[in-house]
Amino acid sequence: MFSSYIESILIFNGIHIIMALSLYLPFSAGQISLAQAGFMAIGAYASSVMTLFWGFPFYIALFLSGLLSAMTGVLVGFPAIRIKGIYLLLLTLAFGEMVRVFFLNFEFTGGASGMGGMDLQTNFVNVYTIVAILIIFFYRLSKSRMGRAFESMREDELAAEVMGINIVKAKLLAFGVGAFIAGLGGGLYAHYVMYIDSPKFGFLLAVEFFVFVVFGGMEIFWGPIIGTTLLTLIPEVVRFLKEWRMIFYGLVIVVLMIVRPQGLIDKKLVDDITRYAKKLF
Amino acid sequence: MDFLSIENLSKSFDGVTALRQVGLEVKSGKIHALIGPNGAGKTTLFNILSGILKPTQGRIRFKGQQIDALRPDRITSLGIGRTFQNIRLFKSLTVLENVMVGRHCRTRTGLARTFFSLPFKKLEEEINIRDMANELLRFVSLFDKKESKAASLPYGSQRRLEIARALAAEPLLLLLDEPTAGMDTRETEDLAALITKIRDQGVTILLIEHDMHLVMGISDVVTVLNFGRKIAEGHPREIQSSPEVIEAYLGAQE
Numbered sequence: 001m002f003s004s005y006i007e008s009i010l011i012f013n014g015i016h017i018i019m020a021l022s023l024y025l026p027f028s029a030g031q032i033s034l035a036q037a038g039f040m041a042i043g044a045y046a047s048s049v050m051t052l053f054w055g056f057p058f059y060i061a062l063f064l065s066g067l068l069s070a071m072t073g074v075l076v077g078f079p080a081i082r083i084k085g086i087y088l089l090l091l092t093l094a095f096g097e098m099v100r101v102f103f104l105n106f107e108f109t110g111g112a113s114g115m116g117g118m119d120l121q122t123n124f125v126n127v128y129t130i131v132a133i134l135i136i137f138f139y140r141l142s143k144s145r146m147g148r149a150f151e152s153m154r155e156d157e158l159a160a161e162v163m164g165i166n167i168v169k170a171k172l173l174a175f176g177v178g179a180f181i182a183g184l185g186g187g188l189y190a191h192y193v194m195y196i197d198s199p200k201f202g203f204l205l206a207v208e209f210f211v212f213v214v215f216g217g218m219e220i221f222w223g224p225i226i227g228t229t230l231l232t233l234i235p236e237v238v239r240f241l242k243e244w245r246m247i248f249y250g251l252v253i254v255v256l257m258i259v260r261p262q263g264l265i266d267k268k269l270v271d272d273i274t275r276y277a278k279k280l281f
Numbered sequence: 282m283d284f285l286s287i288e289n290l291s292k293s294f295d296g297v298t299a300l301r302q303v304g305l306e307v308k309s310g311k312i313h314a315l316i317g318p319n320g321a322g323k324t325t326l327f328n329i330l331s332g333i334l335k336p337t338q339g340r341i342r343f344k345g346q347q348i349d350a351l352r353p354d355r356i357t358s359l360g361i362g363r364t365f366q367n368i369r370l371f372k373s374l375t376v377l378e379n380v381m382v383g384r385h386c387r388t389r390t391g392l393a394r395t396f397f398s399l400p401f402k403k404l405e406e407e408i409n410i411r412d413m414a415n416e417l418l419r420f421v422s423l424f425d426k427k428e429s430k431a432a433s434l435p436y437g438s439q440r441r442l443e444i445a446r447a448l449a450a451e452p453l454l455l456l457l458d459e460p461t462a463g464m465d466t467r468e469t470e471d472l473a474a475l476i477t478k479i480r481d482q483g484v485t486i487l488l489i490e491h492d493m494h495l496v497m498g499i500s501d502v503v504t505v506l507n508f509g510r511k512i513a514e515g516h517p518r519e520i521q522s523s524p525e526v527i528e529a530y531l532g533a534q535e
Contacts, residue, residue: 140395140396144407145384151371151373152379156370159369159371161352163383163385163446164386219373267373
């Protein structure tokens with residue numbers, strides 16, 4: 001369908017979108033997380049163990065590793081019930097690092113030498129099918145009772161609680177489902193690159209996902225999707241800049257944050273586009 | 282069975298005592314005003330009633346159930362709603378969405394239901410939430426503003442929106458914390474009419490208010506707090522002529 005170079009960029013882009021959405025979900029409920037790379041690692045290792053060692057079919061392994069990641073997400077969510085803002089950032093960062101160091105030393109999954117030999121299972125079609133399912137999920141969420149509950153918690157957690165929202169349950173749900181999505185991203189990643197080792201899932205990767213979401217905008221789920229796509233494509237498009245490439249990348253982020261601190265896409269923009277599109281048809 | 286009874290309630294913050302052994306009975310179907318100078322402990326009492334703060338001592342029963350150790354969302358679902366003195370709306374949500382959030386504890390739809398429902402068919406519950414929110418917005422005369430961001434409303438409208446949001450949970454008891462603060466005379470009169478209307482629909486009201494004209498005009502019972510103690514309680518007329526109250530507000534006469 002595409003040249004293999006373009007296909008690989010698009011597949012990575014799809015995986016990045018999945019990861020950015022996994023971060024966006026707790027974000028939309030006001031919960032900042034730098035743990036997503038950790039959840040991704042859990043998904044990547046767990047799915048690889050299941051397909052490689054236990055002979056599970058890929059999709060079952062993918063789903064189960066998502067569930068395992070979700071359970072870990074709920075565990076991380078517990079301290080998040082009372083911890084807020086910058087302290088939560090630190091807590092989730094520490095969790096991500098714990099996961100990284102765990103897999104670095106866990107001999108069963110190869111320890112420092114990593115884990116390889118998985119089959120190539122991830123392709124353009126299954127990655128973007130999952131992206132499409134997630135778009136439907138987030139679209140429906142944004143117009144639903146739980147979606148509104150998440151947004152109200154982001155706006156004012158205390159008022160949300162006094163208005164009758166069980167914020168304990170809502171936070172665990174946001175962390176759990178977010179981690180599930182990150183687990184899927186990890187499983188897809190592992191079965192595309194076919195070799196994983198723990199340094200890949202360090203805190204820099206978590207920051208990268210964070211940047212995708214902040215760049216694209218946190219108000220609506222289209223933000224992380226568009227933000228990720230642009231930030232994944234920009235370094236590829238400007239390859240002719242050679243060693244100045246990443247400077248350009250940084251510059252784009254700096255300029256955007258000055259011009260549009262709310263991120264590239266906000267609700268107003270989406271509303272305007274929808275209205276314009278309705279007029280056209 | 283008493284509607285709301287507060288017994289021997291005390292609250293101190295690091296040695297500062299905000300409430301001292303306050304006892305209070307609120308009767309169903311009344312407008313009960315809570316007045317007193319700044320720092321008398323009125324808002325602290327509201328924060329304890331809505332579960333934001335835990336009392337140092339004492340007991341609160343609402344319709345026979347002890348509520349002083351419950352989480353705020355549990356208290357709301359039992360039927361106590363509130364507004365805030367320093368307006369706490371969900372600013373970037375629309376006016377309509379704010380009220381719809383207020384309906385949360387009376388509805389059920391979870392994530393799975395949201396995701397696995399049929400396409401192109403709105404969930405019945407979602408339609409009901411929207412209908413009720415629209416109706417409440419008409420009730421507080423904000424229907425024509427329903428698509429605006431909550432933050433863009435003028436001050437007085439924001440206070441009415443907070444009331445609509447609280448009513449969406451169908452409270453039996455509504456706590457209003459200085460609902461007329463920052464309003465002009467006309468807005469205050471409209472609000473007085475609105476509060477009476479809410480009471481007439483069967484919602485009991487506990488009201489913190491500094492506008493004495495409003496308090497004396499619509500209240501059935503008035504309780505006066507000063508320095509965390511209850512110093513007087515009774516019919517508005519009795520309160521107006523009580524020497525302790527006059528002293529608390531105007532200072533002792535030489």
